[in-house]
Amino acid sequence: MPEGHSVHRIARQFAANFEGSPVAVSSPQGRFAAGAAQLDGHELVQAKAVGKQLFLEFDHGLWLRVHLGIYGAWDFAGDISVDDTLASAGGRIGQTNQRGTVVGAHEDSPWSIGAPRRTRLRMAESEKLEPELETWPPEPVGAVRVRLLTETACADLRGPTACEVQTIEEVDRTIAKLGPDPMVDDAAAGEERFTAVVRRKPTPIALLLMDQSVVSGIGNVYRAELLFRARLDPFRPGREVPEEVVRGLWRDWVHLLRIGVETGQMLTMDDLDPDAYARALASRDDRHWVYHRTGEPCRVCGTPIAMTELGGRKLYWCPTDQV
DNA sequence: TTTGCATGCAAAG
DNA sequence: TTTGCCTGCAAAC
Numbered sequence: 001m002p003e004g005h006s007v008h009r010i011a012r013q014f015a016a017n018f019e020g021s022p023v024a025v026s027s028p029q030g031r032f033a034a035g036a037a038q039l040d041g042h043e044l045v046q047a048k049a050v051g052k053q054l055f056l057e058f059d060h061g062l063w064l065r066v067h068l069g070i071y072g073a074w075d076f077a078g079d080i081s082v083d084d085t086l087a088s089a090g091g092r093i094g095q096t097n098q099r100g101t102v103v104g105a106h107e108d109s110p111w112s113i114g115a116p117r118r119t120r121l122r123m124a125e126s127e128k129l130e131p132e133l134e135t136w137p138p139e140p141v142g143a144v145r146v147r148l149l150t151e152t153a154c155a156d157l158r159g160p161t162a163c164e165v166q167t168i169e170e171v172d173r174t175i176a177k178l179g180p181d182p183m184v185d186d187a188a189a190g191e192e193r194f195t196a197v198v199r200r201k202p203t204p205i206a207l208l209l210m211d212q213s214v215v216s217g218i219g220n221v222y223r224a225e226l227l228f229r230a231r232l233d234p235f236r237p238g239r240e241v242p243e244e245v246v247r248g249l250w251r252d253w254v255h256l257l258r259i260g261v262e263t264g265q266m267l268t269m270d271d272l273d274p275d276a277y278a279r280a281l282a283s284r285d286d287r288h289w290v291y292h293r294t295g296e297p298c299r300v301c302g303t304p305i306a307m308t309e310l311g312g313r314k315l316y317w318c319p320t321d322q323v
Numbered sequence: 324t325t326t327g328c329a330t331g332c333a334a335a336g
Numbered sequence: 337t338t339t340g341c342c343t344g345c346a347a348a349c
Contacts, residue, residue, distance in 0.1 A: 003330050052331075069331045071343045143342065159343050161332045212332090219330045266330075291330085312337090313331085 002068055004217020005260025007049040008183050010074055012261075014047035014056060014155070016081050021150040023058075028144040028156075035165045036146055038062055044148070051178050051216025053162075055171055056148075063171045064146070069161025077138045078153040181216035182254040183261060191250045198238040198246045205241055206234035207311050209249070217257060221291045224316045225268035226252055228289040234310070234317050290316040 002010075025039040042058035049055070056064040066072075137154050140147065145163050148155040157163060166174065179197070180190030194215050198208050208214045209223045218226070227234050230249055232241065241249075259267050268288055289299055293316060294307040303320040 006330085067332060069333085069341065070329060071331090071341075073343070159341060161341060210331090221330045223330095314329090 002052070003219035003222050003260070003266065004049075004051055004181065004183070005257055005264070005266065007052050007054050007068070007217070008257075008261045009264055010054055011047045011049035013074075013076055013080070014044065014054075017076070017079070017153040018044045018056075018148060018150060018155070019047060020044070021153075024147075024149040025064075026147050026149070028140040028147055031143075032146045032163055035064075035163070038165050039064060049181075050175050050184050051181050051212055052219070053174065053178070055166075055175075061168060063166045063168065065162065065164050065166050065171065065174060066157060066160050067162035069159070072160035073158055075141070075156040075158070076153065077156075078136070078150075080153060177213055179211070179213050179215040182250075182257050184216075187254055190254075191247055194250045195243060195246045198241065198249075199243060201238035203238055204235045204310070205232060205238050205249075206315055206317075208238045210311065210313065215250070215253065218253060220313050221266050221288065222253070222256060222260075222268070224291040225266075225289055226256070227317060227322060229268070229271070231321050231323070233322050234315055290318055292316065 020043065022041060022043045023039070024041065025036045027033045027036040039058050039062060042060050042062075044056055045059050046057040047054070048057070052067060054066045054068075056066075058064070068074075137147075137149055140156060142158050144156045144158055145160060146157045180193045182190055185193075197214050198205070201208055201214075203211075206223060206227060209218050209226060210220070226249055229252055230245060232245060232249070238246075256266075256268060259270060266288075268291075290305050293305040295304050297303065298305055298318040298321060301318065301320045303318055305316055306319045307314055307316050309315070
């Protein structure tokens with residue numbers, strides 16, 4: 001489920017808690033046993049995110065490549081350091097979830113004091129913090145494809161669409177196929193690459209934004225929201241979108257991704273007035289311009305938001321404002 | 324309690 | 337073009 005922002009946050013978590021440590025790598029589920037054996041015991045030297053892909057480098061030159069797909073997730077546990085921005089995750093801090101577990105910050109939570117402490121951190125489309133159980137290492141929950149375990153930290157991967165060991169050459173080839181990522185590539189160079197490709201394609205701009213070889217990290221939510229923010233017709237062929245509008249799309253993606261990485265949320269209504277913005281943040285269902293709002297009135301003009309299936313994914317837009 | 328959908332992608336057919 | 341991934345959630349019973 002995560003779009004690009006989540007993967008950058010996951011890489012950040014690995015960098016903070018796994019880099020420099022030897023890692024016991026296993027596959028409790030069994031489906032990744034052979035790959036795990038290739039990595040087991042080696043030191044994690046680098047965590048890197050490009051678009052929706054995560055790359056973990058080990059000290060013998062092999063890498064683990066992970067793509068979460070639509071419902072993959074990493075569970076972190078142990079002495080996990082958590083940056084302050086996570087305290088705003090999902091607006092759920094201090095609330096209680098359906099299992100009755102307290103989610104998020106309280107007085108002496110680990111991220112509001114300096115020192116890391118035993119917690120459990122789940123990172124997927126939403127991020128939660130739960131009190132950790134006493135057992136160490138924790139019992140695997142569900143089908144854990146791969147577990148990375150140091151003396152103090154544990155990361156479990158479940159439900160990924162891709163999880164494989166790669167050589168550096170394979171990593172380079174994978175990354176070479178990806179369009180620019182604002183968190184990785186120089187912003188100006190990324191803008192040129194993106195603009196050049198879009199301006200020569202007959203493909204609807206809505207499909208180009210989801211094409212990871214054109215631009216990295218955009219998923220269905222950011223796609224719909226970027227197009228609305230640009231007031232752009234989703235069906236307009238890329239080459240018929242004015243150059244300045246294409247450049248504007250890239251710059252807005254740079255902007256939204258940065259916010260997403262910092263907050264852990266897909267905030268797309270930051271240009272709203274402060275009161276309306278606060279309301280949007282408070283409710284989970286009320287935080288987007290058009291995404292998942294079929295039939296509801298456009299926040300700008302009142303026209304019912306339209307939805308159709310395009311390339312196998314749902315596309316949301318305002319037929320009046322987006323021309 | 325059950326059902327169906329979802330912020331993707333790759334492999335199978 | 338369809339299926340697998342086999343999770344998490346909310347709406348529908």
